[in-house]
């Protein structure tokens with residue numbers, strides 16, 4: 434079994450829960466799950482044991498009722514899990530949502546203890562973080578992080594930074610766990626958290642799930658790099674109508690996305706071609722099916738100038754939810770292998786900004802083979 438706790442029961446988490454139960458019931462093919470039937474741990478072995486949110490309209494509700502808001506065909510097998518209250522720390526600031534958090538009524542230290550105690554009852558193997566994109570500042574040192582928690586610095590810490598701290602404590606006390614950080618907050622890429630995780634038997638996958646236009650841009654950039662075509666500029670647009678795009682209209686939150694998306698250019702090309710790669714706007718009628726477009730100009734042999742233009746409409750949440758079906762199983766495998774801290778072999782394929790910090794983005798086709806080998810599978814094309 435792989436027991437999963439979800440942090441942030443929004444669109445991605447709800448499509449994950451719904452699709453997972455449909456696959457388990459044999460009602461849906463596992464399309465969009467890269468390692469579908471290949472892993473030794475099967476999809477039917479995944480079990481959601483807990484869910485946390487801070488949206489007052491979700492906390493205390495049955496998981497089934499929350500998932501149904503996103504997918505009217507949510508399976509009834511989701512009934513029986515109550516969405517619990519998480520740590521808020523300004524996550525929903527400036528959004529039209531009424532928030533409630535454990536930190537409203539207790540110190541951060543007490544909230545951490547509260548969560549660790551709940552998790553000791555739920556016994557998760559893997560935590561999946563799909564909270565609203567945060568504005569954050571990474572930590573410079575372990576002392577700074579511990580001081581911020583001890584001094585109850587609610588202005589300094591984000592919810593994700595506290596969740597990982599609590600998960601590390603839980604993993605240390607119970608022998609091991611994995612944390613999937615599918616959002617841009619630097620965790621796998623923050624040396625302070627990497628060290629804390631290694632010491633605490635916590636495997637870290639992160640940061641920011643690689644879906645949508647960015648991995649496609651990465652594939653196209655690798656194509657140019659392999660052929661020594663000189664890229665002059667890259668424009669990439671993303672316009673969507675879900676709550677995540679609404680949250681990203683906030684400048685500080687958008688900065689964190691921009692950071693994880695832009696790191697690919699220099700890492701894949703070897704030089705920093707001028708680029709605009711960031712979520713561009715919110716347009717409600719588009720819903721979860723975002724509009725993406727990219728335009729790249731490059732120089733080819735004999736000074737020829739070429740242009741590539743790609744555009745599409747992509748369902749945002751299912752793209753990440755499908756990857757999560759692999760990531761929770763790989764998380765359990767990392768614990769079994771005792772591969773703690775950021776697991777680069779997994780991150781390089783599944784994450785936009787693969788940690789640890791000293792490692793870079795590599796062409797996904799290579800990352801794919803390395804990830805398969807880490808998981809004990811035959812390489813596909815090597």
Ligand code: NAD
Pocket residue numbers: 440441442443444445446485486487488519520521522524525563564565566567592593615616617641642643644645675676677749750752753
């Ligand atoms: P969403 O707004 O639908 O869901 C986020 C959920 O998290 C909401 O229910 C919100 O109430 C909850 N939340 C916010 N702060 C919380 C906290 N402190 N504790 C617990 N719950 C909290 O957004 P989404 O579309 O599901 O995206 C979730 C995250 O996944 C975003 O951070 C996004 O950057 C990341 N992500 C999404 C994709 C994708 O959709 N393809 C790709 C990469 C990364």
